[in-house]
Amino acid sequence: MRLTTSWLPKTTAMTYPSACMKKIRILLADDQLLARAGIHALLEALPNHEVVALCADGQQAIDEARRLQPDIAILDIAMPGPSGIEAAKTIRQFDQTIKILILSGIDREEIIQQALAAGINGYLLKDFILEELQQAVDTILSNGRYLSHRVEEILNNIASGEEKANKVSLTARQTEIIRLVASGKTTKEIARQLGISPKTVEFHRSQLMQKLGVHEVTGLTRYAMQNGLIN
Numbered sequence: 001m002r003l004t005t006s007w008l009p010k011t012t013a014m015t016y017p018s019a020c021m022k023k024i025r026i027l028l029a030d031d032q033l034l035a036r037a038g039i040h041a042l043l044e045a046l047p048n049h050e051v052v053a054l055c056a057d058g059q060q061a062i063d064e065a066r067r068l069q070p071d072i073a074i075l076d077i078a079m080p081g082p083s084g085i086e087a088a089k090t091i092r093q094f095d096q097t098i099k100i101l102i103l104s105g106i107d108r109e110e111i112i113q114q115a116l117a118a119g120i121n122g123y124l125l126k127d128f129i130l131e132e133l134q135q136a137v138d139t140i141l142s143n144g145r146y147l148s149h150r151v152e153e154i155l156n157n158i159a160s161g162e163e164k165a166n167k168v169s170l171t172a173r174q175t176e177i178i179r180l181v182a183s184g185k186t187t188k189e190i191a192r193q194l195g196i197s198p199k200t201v202e203f204h205r206s207q208l209m210q211k212l213g214v215h216e217v218t219g220l221t222r223y224a225m226q227n228g229l230i231n
Contacts, residue, residue, distance in 0.1 A: 024141065027053040027068065029061035029084065030076040030103070035126075039074070039103065039133075046134055058082030065091045065098060072137060077104040077111065085111075088118040099140045109154055122146035170208075175229065177204045181217060182224035 026043055028051055030036040036054055043049050053064040059081040065073050073091060075084035082090065088100045101122040102115050115123055121140035124133065125148040132148075139146040147155070170178065180190045187205075191198045209215060212223050223229075 023048050023050040024072065024137070025050055025052045025068070025070040026137075027051075027055065027061065027064055027070040027073040029055035029058070029074065029079060029087065031056050031079045032076075035076070042130055042133060043074075045130070046137070049137070056080075058084065058087040061087045062090050066094060069095065070098060072099040072101060072141065074101045074103050077102060077106055077115070085115050085118050088115065088120050092119040101136055101140055101146070107150055107154065112151055112154060123151050124148050125150055170211075174204060174208055174211075177201065178208055178220050178224050179229045181205060181208075182221040182229065 026049060028036060028040055028043065030039065033056075036056070040051050040054060043051050052068055052070055053061075055061040055064055057080040058075075061073065061075060061079075061084075062082065064070075065087075073088075075087055077084040079087075084102055084104065088102070091098055091100060099122075100118075100120045101124060102120050103124050103126060104111075105126040106112075107125060112123060122136050122145060124136045124146065128136075128148070136146040176194060177190065180193065185193070187198045187201045190201045194201070205217075205220070208220060212219065214220060214223065
């Protein structure tokens with residue numbers, strides 16, 4: 001994580017009256033001791049923030065969330081036992097009020113989507129500076145959603161790709177190919193059914209992937225389902 005010397009909140013940041021404001025109770029889960037200790041120290045440096053539980057695995061995070069009912073649970077993803085995403089899903093099942101912030105070094109598209117589907121409130125990458133950590137916490141506690149800039153870029157690229165794919169027009173042959181691919185047919189089965197060579201099937205499939213901006217068969221299947229090409 002990046003640290004700056006000017007980490008104290010600027011005048012535009014939210015201020016906390018020390019005498020009257022209730023402390024924000026935080027559960028922190030990360031299996032790496034040094035990361036856990038460093039993030040703990042940063043959180044405790046923020047005004048009116050209190051770390052009430054330090055957890056080294058997903059199951060401990062679930063148990064402590066159930067017992068302590070913190071205001072916010074900050075979860076790493078790659079932990080022993082249930083992952084941070086699985087822990088988030090479980091916490092959501094028994095408590096809808098706990099805010100959940102994923103704090104991870106993983107910025108892969110499929111992982112981000114899985115985390116969002118689990119009902120998290122924010123996704124912060126571990127190269128943050130302290131002002132960003134406070135902004136993330138403030139945002140989700142105010143019922144907003146916080147995403148690191150890189151995460152937002154990834155999600156915007158996904159949305160742009162899907163919008164582009166939905167506007168693509170396919171030839172009759174390409175429509176046949178994608179329908180059969182999405183139905184689970186093998187290359188040889190498609191070739192036999194359409195009376196063409198397997199190499200021709202592979203060529204059309206490659207052209208479809210390029211045209212739709214996808215990189216695997218699951219992307220073709222998703223497009224076919226979204227556009228009513230298969231039931």
